Amino acid sequence: MTAKKSSEAARQYIDLYRHNSELIDRACDAPALNRRRKDALSVFESTPFPCKGDEGYEKTSVEEIFAPDYGINVARKNIPVDAARSFKCDVPNLSTLAAFVVNDAFVPSQGLAERLPQGVTFMSLAEGARRFPELVEEYYGRLATDSSAMVALNTLLLQDGVLIHIAKGTKVEKPLQLVNIFSAPVPLLAFRRLLVVVEEGAAVKLLVCDHTQDSGKAYCASQVAEIFVRRGARFEMCSIEESSALTSRMAQTYVSQEEGSVTNVNTTTLTCGTSRNEWRVSLNGSHCESRLTGMAIGSDEMHIDNDTSVNHNAPHCHSDQTFKYVLDGKSRGAFEGRILVTPEAPFTEAYQSTRNILASPDARMHCKPQLEIYNDEVKCSHGATTGQLDHEKIFYMRSRGIPEAEARTMLMQAFMIDIIESVSIPGLSDRLRHLVERRFDGTLGSCASCNSNC
Amino acid sequence: MKTSLLDVRNLHASIDGKEILKGVNLQINEGEVHAIMGPNGSGKSTLSGVLAGNPAYTVTEGSARLHGVELLDLPPETRSHEGLFLSFQYPVEIPGVSMVNFMRAAVNAKRKFLGEEPMKASEFLKLMRQKREIVELDANLASRSVNEGFSGGEKKRNEIFQMAVLEPRLAILDETDSGLDIDALRIVAGGVNKLKNERNATIVITHYQRLLDYIKPDFVHILYKGRIVRTGGPELALELEEKGYDWIKEEIDGTGKED
Numbered sequence A: 001m002t003a004k005k006s007s008e009a010a011r012q013y014i015d016l017y018r019h020n021s022e023l024i025d026r027a028c029d030a031p032a033l034n035r036r037r038k039d040a041l042s043v044f045e046s047t048p049f050p051c052k053g054d055e056g057y058e059k060t061s062v063e064e065i066f067a068p069d070y071g072i073n074v075a076r077k078n079i080p081v082d083a084a085r086s087f088k089c090d091v092p093n094l095s096t097l098a099a100f101v102v103n104d105a106f107v108p109s110q111g112l113a114e115r116l117p118q119g120v121t122f123m124s125l126a127e128g129a130r131r132f133p134e135l136v137e138e139y140y141g142r143l144a145t146d147s148s149a150m151v152a153l154n155t156l157l158l159q160d161g162v163l164i165h166i167a168k169g170t171k172v173e174k175p176l177q178l179v180n181i182f183s184a185p186v187p188l189l190a191f192r193r194l195l196v197v198v199e200e201g202a203a204v205k206l207l208v209c210d211h212t213q214d215s216g217k218a219y220c221a222s223q224v225a226e227i228f229v230r231r232g233a234r235f236e237m238c239s240i241e242e243s244s245a246l247t248s249r250m251a252q253t254y255v256s257q258e259e260g261s262v263t264n265v266n267t268t269t270l271t272c273g274t275s276r277n278e279w280r281v282s283l284n285g286s287h288c289e290s291r292l293t294g295m296a297i298g299s300d301e302m303h304i305d306n307d308t309s310v311n312h313n314a315p316h317c318h319s320d321q322t323f324k325y326v327l328d329g330k331s332r333g334a335f336e337g338r339i340l341v342t343p344e345a346p347f348t349e350a351y352q353s354t355r356n357i358l359a360s361p362d363a364r365m366h367c368k369p370q371l372e373i374y375n376d377e378v379k380c381s382h383g384a385t386t387g388q389l390d391h392e393k394i395f396y397m398r399s400r401g402i403p404e405a406e407a408r409t410m411l412m413q414a415f416m417i418d419i420i421e422s423v424s425i426p427g428l429s430d431r432l433r434h435l436v437e438r439r440f441d442g443t444l445g446s447c448a449s450c451n452s453n454c
Numbered sequence B: 001m002k003t004s005l006l007d008v009r010n011l012h013a014s015i016d017g018k019e020i021l022k023g024v025n026l027q028i029n030e031g032e033v034h035a036i037m038g039p040n041g042s043g044k045s046t047l048s049g050v051l052a053g054n055p056a057y058t059v060t061e062g063s064a065r066l067h068g069v070e071l072l073d074l075p076p077e078t079r080s081h082e083g084l085f086l087s088f089q090y091p092v093e094i095p096g097v098s099m100v101n102f103m104r105a106a107v108n109a110k111r112k113f114l115g116e117e118p119m120k121a122s123e124f125l126k127l128m129r130q131k132r133e134i135v136e137l138d139a140n141l142a143s144r145s146v147n148e149g150f151s152g153g154e155k156k157r158n159e160i161f162q163m164a165v166l167e168p169r170l171a172i173l174d175e176t177d178s179g180l181d182i183d184a185l186r187i188v189a190g191g192v193n194k195l196k197n198e199r200n201a202t203i204v205i206t207h208y209q210r211l212l213d214y215i216k217p218d219f220v221h222i223l224y225k226g227r228i229v230r231t232g233g234p235e236l237a238l239e240l241e242e243k244g245y246d247w248i249k250e251e252i253d254g255t256g257k258e259d
């Protein structure tokens, strides 16, 4: 046995794997995925979960996220596919090519395979690994290679995931939409994995929504995404989390960009329990553009932590990170953002800004921008501010008869406007504006987006 | 018999522990126009802010009734619903909030207060158009964020536009003339006069006779060191224009009336 882990939290997953490894391999039935478990196990056994206060985890304990004794559907029984059927997308006027991940199982929308345009693969990762073993072999697990206990755990125990492949030169008109839903009568931990390859000169837009169907149960999502954006390709993503107070999410997204590629990624946290999101962008070819925007709305006891790092490894790239939080109630926000400019990346332009509003005296925000620059030929800047809603603006609005609560809501909404407008998926910007408005005025509820009458 | 609209008695207010208003008395009847003049820093904007309910000020004594309703007990939004309007000396910019949303929220809040349904979209747009014409406000301005990037004069015009939409019983115009060019002054003053009727009233705070040539006051008050120290007819403004404030200051400070 390798180095023993002290943590109970980790122990339960190691035991689970040891007792069920055959069952897991059989249920997953994809050699390209199964083959990676052994290495993952040794990484996981020797790498502790980060705890609050550890470097990069100043406000969030990953150990605590994974400590509860969640159920894991090892045998893959009774997958509630109905949860997908009853889900109604809350984004009208937005026609998408949709698929669902119910807990951890891929469920395509009706007739998806027939509706996918030429050159577009959008399917279960396990199925993809069986049908296109070389492709999955080449890309799976090749980006999320840092020694992260969470990635290792995901690789160790996942049974399925989502594969998106856009063939060379294919420009996909309609956005793809991936809806992650929790639906289980018991507390559950789901391992979710996303592998995206946008081949040379291709372009795709992806909308990802996270939902919880039963807000009375505790759920935990382990989410790892690897996104390869090849030469001259274009990738746009908007990820909206709208999960329950009892849901924890540990999400890690790795993006690798080749020469001349463009990405525009937005992450929006509307509601959650504890949400830790890591964004790792590597600009590996010259003349790349990367835009990363984030918006988080905290209330009650929500805990929202975004941790970014954008690595400039090649010359003439441009990156821009903008994150905004509005925190009410006793919510907690954290943003740690890093820009790394290597000696190989002259003529870099890299910007980062985070602006936050504390709407209540009990809310807290932690910001830590970091610049690491090993090059003279760069234009870099970062800025972090945290403040309150402007009293003069509130009084001006109230003096016109607008009630205080509504005035505050309007100002918070206004604060987010540039992030909302940065979303380039047609129709989504308007929808996001509406969702944010409803979030602020307290009328947002997952129930509005689903037909399940639970 | 004239009907009282505003009745301010012995109003004391302070900001950051400093007393600014030191016992203001002011009676205004329906249909009247009152001008308040006074040197810089005498408390004119403080008085308007206190009446409108700016939480930055603390009222320590006194009362202010609008058609019998005690304003000082009400939050600013309710004062507005009761018919008070303040045209700000320095209108506030609110980036990201469109004029349309701002005015719709204001109009519908008042309707809710009056127990009415929200206004229909078409009806609302018509109202906006009509009122815009009163002050000749550019349609482009109305489609932008509240006051954002407006010139000084445009902001003032926008204040009167809002007043036209809200149709207050009592409007306080705090230096609405400052920053207006000659044509704009005429237009804005014309707008104020159009909105005048026998049931409402206006307080005009200004430093210049110029505005009073257009908006003819029934009474002129001089506010000095937090008190109204002199009240007269329109001729008082002309006298100030000619003589400045020194004679008033001498009279007040010289008689040892200062605290």
Ligand SMILES: Nc1ncnc2c1ncn2[C@@H]1O[C@H](COP(=O)(O)OP(=O)(O)OP(=O)(O)O)[C@@H](O)[C@H]1O
Residues within 6 Å of the ligand: B015, B016, B018, B020, B038, B039, B040, B041, B042, B043, B044, B045, B046, B047, B089
């Ligand atoms: N936060 C504050 N703390 C202390 N004093 C203040 C504060 N805000 C305003 N004041 C003072 O209150 C006094 C009255 O100000 P106010 O703005 O009411 O004057 P005003 O008569 O409107 O002047 P102006 O003609 O220049 O517009 C001034 O002396 C000003 O400096």
Ligand SMILES: [Mg+2]
Residues within 6 Å of the ligand: B044, B045, B046, B089, B174
């Ligand atoms: Mg003033």
